Amino acid sequence: MISAIGAVSANGMIGLDGWLPWDIPEELAYFEQTVDGAALVIGRLTYESMDVVPVDSFIVSRRDDLQLRPGCRRVDSVEAGLRAALATGKSVFVIGGASVYAAAWRYCERFYLTRIERSFDGDSRFPEEIDLSGWLIESETVRQLPEYKTRGDVNCRFLVYRQRNPLPLPVLDCNSAPG
Numbered sequence: 810m811i812s813a814i815g816a817v818s819a820n821g822m823i824g825l826d827g828w829l830p831w832d833i834p835e836e837l838a839y840f841e842q843t844v845d846g847a848a849l850v851i852g853r854l855t856y857e858s859m860d861v862v863p864v865d866s867f868i869v870s871r872r873d874d875l876q877l878r879p880g881c882r883r884v885d886s887v888e889a890g891l892r893a894a895l896a897t898g899k900s901v902f903v904i905g906g907a908s909v910y911a912a913a914w915r916y917c918e919r920f921y922l923t924r925i926e927r928s929f930d931g932d933s934r935f936p937e938e939i940d941l942s943g944w945l946i947e948s949e950t951v952r953q954l955p956e957y958k959t960r961g962d963v964n965c966r967f968l969v970y971r972q973r974n975p976l977p978l979p980v981l982d983c984n985s986a987p988g
């Protein structure tokens with residue numbers, strides 16, 4: 810199964826200066842717990858922002874000279890990343906960033922999205938074309954959590970959306986080069 814996971818502020822931001830716009834350790838812990846043991850599909854900038862990258866991570870990049878940490882493999886498209894991640898036999902999570910979510914969301918059965926109910930400055934935005942309005946809300950939990958940049962509490966709405974009929978991955982053209 811393919812899922813995506815991310816967190817977005819009230820004004821649509823997901824990133825700032827190569828990291829998250831906020832500092833909410835419990836939200837980060839939720840992310841780590843949810844993707845534990847999964848194969849990950851990760852945009853190159855998000856990969857570079859991570860201190861620890863688990864094995865079976867597939868890094869989407871067009872740079873064929875990209876040097877990666879052990880257990881990581883470059884793929885040149887999101888679809889190639891999803892295929893390779895599925896081939897591990899693990900559950901698959903797309904963890905962003907923006908253009909990776911935008912290319913992957915139609916293939917996902919679930920989207921774990923935390924809505925941070927406050928505006929934050931940011932330079933990376935959740936893609937507007939991702940429309941979850943027709944998806945079922947499978948679960949929804951609101952927690953008031955400490956946020957250490959603004960030194961206040963913030964409401965975090967942990968949503969799990971489910972898409973009934975995700976788009977199948979395109980059939981691989983055997984005449985084209987592998988990704």
Ligand SMILES: NC(=O)c1ccc[n+]([C@@H]2O[C@H](COP(=O)([O-])OP(=O)(O)OC[C@H]3O[C@@H](n4cnc5c(N)ncnc54)[C@H](OP(=O)(O)O)[C@@H]3O)[C@@H](O)[C@H]2O)c1
Nearest residue numbers: 815816823824825827828852853854855870871905906907
């Ligand atoms: N709030 C959240 O849940 C969340 C989640 C993830 C990331 N973030 C934040 O978002 C920021 C990074 O995200 P971002 O959107 O700027 O960058 P990103 O998606 O992580 O990385 C962009 C790079 O990925 C590669 N790429 C993306 N789509 C591709 C495609 N379809 N085909 C081939 N290559 C593709 C390209 O790499 P090359 O240039 O190497 O070709 C592109 O420059 C950071 O601030 C990070 O902390 C937040």
